[in-house]
Amino acid sequence: MSANNHNNGNGVPPLLIAEGLRVAYGGIQAVRGITFHVKEGETVALIGANGAGKTSTLRALSRMLDVAGGSIRYQGKEITDLPPHRLVREGIALVPEGRGVFPRLTIAENLAMGAYTRGDKADIAKDMEHIYGLFPRLKEREKQLAGTLSGGEQQMLAIGRALMSRPKLLLLDEPSMGLAPIMVQKIFEVIRTVAAQGMTILLIEQNAKLALETAQRGYVMESGEITLTDEAAALLDNPQVRACYLGE
Template identity: 65%
Template sequence: MSLLKLEDVQVSYGGIRAVKGVSLHVDEGELVCLIGANGAGKTTTLKAITGLVHAAAGKVMYAGTDIARDKPYEIARRGLALVPEGRGVFPQLTIQENLAMGAYSRDDRAAVAADEERMFALFPRLKERAKQTAGTLSGGEQQMLAIGRALMSRPRLLLLDEPSMGLAPLMVEKIFEVIRGVATEGVTMLLVEQNARLALEASHRGYVLEGGLVTLEGEAKSLLGNPQVRQAYLGE
């Protein structure tokens, strides 16, 4: 069953249509990627799902309900969590405080404390720096923190926007190791990523977005072998 289903979603900024009619679905337990060049409409699609921008037309169906007109905080409470492009950590707050912000809508204190320890086990670097302010961390550490903060909400659906952007290769490897690990725990994920090879290798299925429209979709393995994808996105 589809946990998330977009039906002909369109988004405009002023007079410009950034997303021209995107339809896609993410089934329960799947890791699905959305790939494409800069300006293809990937981030805007995620913003439409999370209510940060409102779709001018189309439906955003989540667990059978159209959430296209819901407010971002209402959507977050339904179990969607976004790891935004550029990480978006709270720079003046400590690592622990940032993680606590991820669990702001929960009142199960013992479970929140257990989840914090789980995040520290997942990201040992964060544990070493638990009292350090997030603004003093490296880009890779901030990305770890942004993912940890999102997981603290115990999301039913996790949206990741360009998690590898601006990171050193070793850090990218670590981040994708975590993403694959979270997927094996059954968390449903929609991944927006410019590194098409990494995204497709980690995913079950994928969509290619060009000029605000889905131009290709299919099993990740078949997209990896697609000549069009290989030429446009894999540098071959």
């Protein structure tokens, strides 16, 4: 199935389109000219082995890494050269691999940091209550320093903080990494809830089965290239995907 047919069928271009995207570290090509898109309101999974280039792709999209070639368009606008803080204002939020919370700030302060681009104080307070509804454990510990939380609680906080910016596009990098199964289940329940509320999500996840069960579509990445794209259900049934990524 071609990755190049970008329109929705109703002529509406996707929310995000990457074309010919290349990322290099020194002389090493981490991402080799990939093309993919994410439509508004859908969850798309990017799966592949360690070192396939998934995280480099997300870091390039969120402008944490320089793009060596190709283009990134978001809401029809070229964003390839925008600085990261501008992307937050445009509605793109990244939950990085390794969570990246502010360890010396409390849960409540971390969440407030997520809303730093906003001036609507009353709505910020409402959104914070919404996050506490999604993650009751954060509410119980709202005055606790983030650095003292468990890995799973920090992942909840990182997702909550990203949602506080009211993004149109949520980029999730390995949300289950290093977490106990019960915590993974909780995190993915929330990801599905947020998706059901209309959030557009690009998900990178080592657990390919979980990623494809959560997404509508998927891309398989190998050695910096996209080698396969299809509906998520079809990828779950694909013998090649099952053998390589689903441990069968």
